[in-house]
Amino acid sequence: MLVKDMVVRDIVAIDSGKDIIDALFVMFSNRRLVLPVFNGPHFAGTISMCGYAELLKDFRGKTPESIRVSQIMDKKIRTVSPTTDVLDVIDKVTERGVYSVPVLSGHNLIRMVTREDVMRQFLPLLRGRFNVGDVMSYDVSVGSIHDTVESVVERIISGDEKRIVIMDYKKVEGIICIKDLVNVLLAEKSELSDMSVKDILVPNTITLRKSDDIAKAAEIILDWWVGGVPVMDGELEGIVKDKDILQRLRFIM
Amino acid sequence: MANPKRILVVDDELSVAKTVKFILDAEGFETQIVFSGEESLKKLEKEKFDLVLLDIMMPKMNGWQVFEEIQKRHPKQAVAFLTVIKYSDAVREKLEKEGLAGYINKPFDNDDLISRVKSITSD
Secondary structure: EHHHHOOOOOOOOOOOOHHHHHHHHHHHHHHHOOEEEEEEEEEEEEEHHHHHHHHHHHHHHOOHOOEEEEHHHOOOOOOEEEOHHHHHHHHHHOOOOOOOEEEEOOOEEEEEHHHHHHHHHHHHHOOOOOOOHHHOOOOEEEOOOOOHHHHHHHHHHHOOEEEEEEEEEEEEEEEEEEHHHHHHOEEOOHHHOOOOOOHHHHOOOOOOOOOEEEEEEEHHHHOOOOOEEEEOOOOEEEEHHHHHHHHHHHHHH | OOOOOEEEEOOOOOHHHHHHHHHHHHHHOOEEEEHHHHHHHHHHOOOOOEEEEEOOOOOOHHHHHHHHHHHOOOOOOOOEEEEEEOHHHHHHHHHHHHHOOOOEOOOHHHHHHHHHHHHHHHH
């Protein structure tokens, strides 16, 4: 299948002159992790929640309203054409920190293909093909419901952990990921030190078993806008991530 | 006697939603509660409310999405966020420009909740 034949969501974009608060508003209210950036009528790059969180290392001390989209947008992005094979797109969107790929026709942006779009499109192919245990990752980052928000922010910004499963003893309480974090970073800085993870966690006790169908994991990820689902077997065994599912999907297409 | 002002509370936490309802009903408001953004949109198709009190951090459809959708479908509907996160002044100013009628922090003081809801619904 070619990219032009995929069903994807409408483009939601941001102007390069807007500030980060504007960009985050658009991301949250449209459920996008990445936005294409336009400089006037011209496509100029992308901005992502993940990129913003990572760039906070360099912009510490600056308020979101003082940072322009043009300052932190990614200009060196890889694009595809309408006639690119979907398999190539899967390779691109599953690279580390890459969640979507712009599709250009000439210089014109005609669509953005995201991990979500690919997963939604090919969900029927996954059904009955694999169990969660076949694709899950056993390396899972764990935090406690009693951790401070500051400590979780630090772990995600500074480390390789993009999703932290939050536990209350042996019970899963939810997952903190980039989007939860960025929402918090719009808060008054003085408030963060008094907040615990419990204050910002959207309760989500959905877990999977290794024997569950991988399509079930994909449905939860799409429905709940989370990048992964914890896998339990009495205790926490691991996590099944959107990236794991797409990489497996690639081999059956 | 004037009709009571109608409030729709949208919060996935049952205890919070019930507490808000209890406080506001005791003040003479007519309060209804729903537990998700999807439910609130269905409710707004059928009934009119003077104010929607909207939690931000909800599963599936988050408060920001619900706010955007309400603005599209019912541009005149007053919406206030009900949230644990105390956003910075700059964020709050932008939200007001975007059409947000107010902002109430959780946990809330009863009197503060009542006065803010009264203030918004009296406009």
